[in-house]
Amino acid sequence: MLTQSYFPNTEGDRVVWLTNFDTKIQIHATALALNPAELATTLTDIDFYVWVLQTWYPSIQQSALESTAYKLLIGYGTESHVIAVPSHAAITSPAPTPLPGVLTRLFNLIARIKIGTGYTESIGLDLGIVGSVVSSTPQTPEYTVTTERGPEIEQVSISFIKYRHDGVSIYSRRNQGDWEFLAVAMVKPWLDNRALVDPLLPEVREYRLRYWDKGDANGEYSAVQRVNVGP
16 A cells, blocks of 8 residues: 555544645645646545545444444343434535545655656645654554454454564553553554453444563553444
């Protein structure tokens, strides 16, 4: 998957970056001699992708949680009154819908912008397309969080890169509760196979990591990642 050093890692930061680029590229379009048709396509691409990240995907995730909870309630609930089927909010997408490859087209455009005669470092900084210098060892652990089917319920698999450190210290919270220490992991993946708080209902689990060396956690917390875990 194509990425760039200036492009943020988290979806929340990507929304901010894309929104800034959307605004600033219109200001610098003339200086950069951008083709009006390509500029229009780029703006359409960005607007739609931001909508996917900010509106469509979170809504679909929430609907999935509500649907799973309702399915379990109908199957095993003990309530003595009828509970209506959840109604999900209607989502209206921005028009037109672009072809797949939004980020690939955007990164290719930026590559051409950087070799154009009108490009300057100040424009690059304003657009947010000047990559920062990355140290050989990131300041916080890099990791991915996924779910997989366990023996009885879903379990969470955490894969991480510890670089030159002894391991990582893993923390989690459930359904916006308090953060708690889970484990020190030196071998990946590490599996979170805790039982659900409510055995009949799905829950949201969030994770953050720190490096661990010689018996102590150290460094800053990583960015938070979240997953939905079901029965």
